[in-house]
Amino acid sequence: MIDPLAISQTPDRVNQLLSEERRRRRVTTAKIAAVLVLIFISLWVTEMLNGSRLAEGLPAIGTIMSEMWPLDFSRWKQWIGPLIDTIAMSIAGTALAVAMSVPMAILAARNTSPHPAVYQVARLILNTLRAIPELIMGIVFVAAVGFGMLPGVLALGLHSVGMVGKFFAEAIEHAHPEPIEAAQATGATRMQVITHGVFPQVFPYYADVTMYRWEYNFRQSTVMGMVGAGGIGTELIGSLRILDYPQVGAILLVILGAVTVVDTLSNYLRRTFQ
Amino acid sequence: MLQSVDDEWTGEQARNDGAGPDGGRNSIIRIRDVEVVYPDGTRALHPLSLDFMDDQVTVLLGPSGAGKSTLLRTLNLLVSPTAGRVMNGENRTLETAGDIRGHRTKTAMIFQQHQLIGRQTALQNVLAGRLGKHTFWRTLWPFSERERRLALACLDRVSLFDRAFSRCDSMSGGQQQRVGIARALAQHPKIILADEPVASLDPSSSHRVLTQLRAICKEDRIPVVVSLHQLEYAREFADRIIGLSNGHVVFDDVPDALTEGALSAIYGEP
Structure with missing residues (x-):
């Protein structure tokens, strides 16, 4: 001892x-x-x-x-279309976000950015996108392209890049240096090192962040209805304006159900991506 | 010297269990008819019975996949045997979660990949060896001055006193392994299990780690069970070698008895 x-x-x-x-x-x-x-x-x-x-x-x-009691589901048939619109808006917005986040992340990660100045500018862009609330972006895009789901998708997508791009970039910075060195040792180009040394490592994490963001965007796209971006959010605001609380409660319950479905589906997809 | 028993005469050995010390030695851990089958159907260990005695460096020798790690991990029940019994020095079969935890506090383990927390200092990692001595709530507060002195003494024992505040991920593999040994010592163990402790170290670091383990065994009278795949190290550091092949014990004797025939039984025909 x-x-x-x-x-x-x-x-x-x-x-x-x-x-x-x-x-x-x-x-x-x-x-x-x-x-x-x-x-x-x-x-x-x-x-x-x-x-x-x-x-x-x-x-x-x-x-x-x-x-709110008793909940009023009498208009449920009119909610199906907007609900599908909302789901479409969240998928399109998330896809837009991921498509822009992947290149942004390469520029905004210290170890893959081509130049420190590019790194600083990329970080600044991500911070700016994150700083502008999607509601404000929604109002701007409604003014620019008119009512409908298009401004909603643009607002969700751009605002999401602020967070998704930042997380993607941090994942690149935390990637293990050994496989990257191995890729460099084969004589691979800078882009090849990123696509074959970095991406295979960070892919499961990217899938996690994307699925989480999809679920978030679905919830957020209901709020986008407030600024005239359509979907189930417009129905919700409509009921709220006329103080029809039984209908507000019913729509909230429908949204909760849809969020649960989206969450279950994203969990399943995440597992298959591991 | 009768230390391992084959399947056929387990009964006889079991009758002798109460006879007490074997040749003046106490057994620290006994396993009887222990068998391990993994969920995928792999039979890692065929039923085997062994006694581990104090004051000895026992080397588990064999090629990869022979069952060395599995056997070592059944000794502190990190792997639960599919069948058979694991008993502590008091001949008590370890069954309940409390029994197993109590057994683990006295059975320190050293790992191939060191298994330290890289962002913590050597001192913090060594203090983790004290976890089993306290309740959960107590460990949320800093360890006592006495325990910190003990941790420093353990680091001193492995010649790392001056690196007490170094982050472990800034240390070399050999130094990290010695922090692992210090953590094991801080536990005040009755036995130390070392799972391929030098498999990822260079020859000089390996030699240093094994020399320290042997010194600890002899000077502090803590038995050491160490799994190795290098024959030279086994010959140099073991008091007893247990040769494993495909989950069977094929050799159990002093290093000098390790003949060409015994080697081909362990490593297969040349």
Whole structure:
């Protein structure tokens, strides 16, 4: 059995190391404390710690929920078309996002970007796309190309590039360098190294992000209905405007069902891509 | 020296189980009629019975796929035998999850791929060897000063005291393996299992790792069971060699008894 005192080092050296270890731990503790303080301040200024205000709000939520009852599915036949439109919009938007994200990711990953300046510009573009909410993009595109699903797809797709492109680029940066080196050793070109050394490694992760984004875009495309992009979201806003809560509840339930279907399907697809 | 038993006379050995120390030695782990069949139908181990004694370096020798790793992993039940019993030094058959966990706290393991957390320091990785000694809630807080001193002593034992704050992924393979040994020592084990500990190391690092393992066995009186595929190392470092071939024990004796005939039984006909 090893005895902690049976050590070939001098006591001074051991104590020196132990105090260095204590110092490192104090630094870690201080960092964690700083984050906790930040979280506490955020909870405070947003009134999340205002218990009485939260307690007063609960009955109001209960009232709206009770006004939805009984749910009104009488117009279900009119919802089928918009629901299919919404699904189509989410698939088209995600496809647009992935098609633009793959080249953007190559430019925005430190290890594959052709030049540091290109890297910075690519990052800036991704940040900008992420910073503009899809709702604002939707309004801009409705103004540009008119009502319908087209502005919705463009808004969803472009906004998604901001996040999907960033995740794709980070995956490239975290790819294992060994297979890349092996590809370079065969005399492959830069593009060949990317397509045969990097992509096979990151593909399962890309599939994960894409499927997650598809599900997100489906939920988001219902919101796009608000700015006139069509789909089930337009029906939802219509019912909400005339304060027809039983119909609002019914549409929300339909959306929940569709989200579950999309989620199940994307999980299945993700598994097959592994 | 009777240490392994074949299928036919397992019964006789079982009757002797209560007889106590065998030739002045205590067995640390006993396995009886242990058999492992993997879910895909691969028979990794045919029923075999072995005793592992204190104060000895036992080498499991054999080609890839002979069942060395599987046998080693049944000793701490990382692989559960399809049939048969694994017993601790007190002749208690390990069955419940509590039994197995208790057994593992006293049975340290060293791995081929080191299995350290690369972004943590050597000291942090060694302290992980203390996990089994505490409850979950206790381990969410820093380890005690005494345990940190122990971890430093363990690093000192493998000549890595000065690398205590180095991230493990910045160390060489040989150094990482020695951190693995220090982690095993921090556990205060009754036995150390080493699964191909030098398979991915260069000859000089390999030699250093095996020399340290043998020194620990002799000086700290901790038995070591180590799987190897290199014959020269087995001859040099073993007190006892168990030769495995296709999941059967085909040799079990001192290294000097390893004749050409025994070798062809282990590695197949030349």
